[in-house]
Amino acid sequence: MFLKEKLKIWFAQIYKSFRYHLIFWNLALFFYLFLTGDQSVFINYFGLLARESVYVNVVFVSVVVTVLFAFWDILVSDRVMRFSPIRTMVFLRSILYFALAFVLLYLAANKNLSFNSVVDYQSFVSHIPDFGLNDVRFFVYFYLACIGNSTFREMYKKIGVGNFFNWFFGRLNKPREEKKIFMFIDMKSSTRRAEQLGHEKFSRLVQDVFHDMSVLYNYQGEIYNYLGDGAVVTWDEHNGIRNTNCIRAFFAFLRVIEKRSRYYRWRYGEVPQFKAGLHIGKVMVLQVGSIRRDISYNGDTINTAARIESKCNEYRKDLLISGVLYEAFEQKDEYNFVKLDAIKLKGKRRPLLVFSVLPKGNKKRKKSKVQY
Structure with a gap:
């Protein structure tokens, strides 16, 4: 019974985390596309999708980012946070945000790269693009969106599910x-x-x-x-x-x-x-x-x-x-x-x-x- 209760809590937390991040990142990335009109980030990475559409690509990127953030939520639970220095966790979060933005821009600038080329260090370094103004804008927007993501999630948890929508x-x-x-x-x-x-x-x-x-x-x-x-x-x-x-x-x-x-x-x-x-x-x-x-x-x-x-x-x-x-x-x-x-x-x-x-x-x- 104890294991069943724990598993039920764990799966419920995963589901709620995935649902929240999926909604947030779809809204955030579509809003970025609406503000800038920049479609360069949203490509069919490694040709995984059968259909070429910027809107499908945005959803695809949102799902990828959602999976990573949901995994981070599981890895860094409240109990882990209690026994970890706050400065260390803030630093790790910032590194994660910038690293994820960098990976998205890197892959977008090298559409024809295969997975093997990416994991090879020399090939990876040789394909690092020269970041322009649009790339810097995406870096800033993505980092602010990550901060907003954490802020809204804490508000969501503090207020409660039902009261959050009533408040909103x-x-x-x-x-x-x-x-x-x-x-x-x-x-x-x-x-x-x-x-x-x-x-x-x-x-x-x-x-x-x-x-x-x-x-x-x-x-x-x-x-x-x-x-x-x-x-x-x-x-x-x-x-x-x-x-x-x-x-x-x-x-x-x-x-x-x-x-x-x-x-x-x-x-x-x-x-x-x-x-x-x-x-x-x-x-x-x-x-x-x-x-x-x-x-x-x-x-x-x-x-x-x-x-x-x-x-x-x-x-x-x-x-x-x-x-x-x-x-x-x-x-x-x-x-x-x-x-x-x-x-x-x-x-x-x-x-x-x-x-x-x-x-x-x-x-x-x-x-x-x-x-x-």
Whole structure:
């Protein structure tokens, strides 16, 4: 199951990376062709295409560049970036950008070269062209496009898939009402753990945890915000309810942490444990701020989900959900839902019905001290 989850995340990341780069580079290179009218870069490299068309050639170059950038994204993951000097990574990126632009111009200037001629060093050097003004323009444009590519991708990842398109088309300028599922997920005994590890090592633990939290995307969840050592995860109503995705996501995350328990014990001395609260309801989504803008969700639903999560300690449960969310599920036979007493939540006038959740057929584990 762990391998399946990891592979699913990996393939999803590859697909999203390839899709993003393909759209971006098609738009960027067609825009360059529109601005300059320079068709010299877009040729049928090594005669790989059966049809001679500048538009087909642009798409072909876009696909080649997309494959290279997608491969770079896989090679230089977030975890690699964390342990690498920033200056080194910026330098390597710049070298990659200029090298790729050089290769495109080199091949475009030597249309009749065979692959064997290119890989031969002496032949390669002898065919280096004298770069003119148009070539310099392409170098500059391509480098700026690469920077824009990285910038837009980070924005895309920060805002989230759904909110990115709403933001891009201006739908968030006015508050909009949406029905959402919210999960507040938090690390147990984080204060004690932070004191034991120290702030630097504890910060690395949080980074590792958030990296493993990417399994939530396998169940259509989107991380709305990170709160210290926890996170706020959202689903739209359909995706969260379907196949009980919002519950399956939490237990999938616990399985990933459990499978990597040896790593966590080796690096941090113990395996982190988590608790979560879930609720569904209507919220207002809007764009806030003028100098620094962000996407914000406002409404009682978020506060209620946070209050439910805070009750996990009192009831010594890992996962609590509201009765409203329980009633929304069409499939209830995959998990054991245990009805608790109506709970008086802070700031709420009326008690709220709450359920604890456990997977069915959950094997009894060896007793261990569980810190809440």
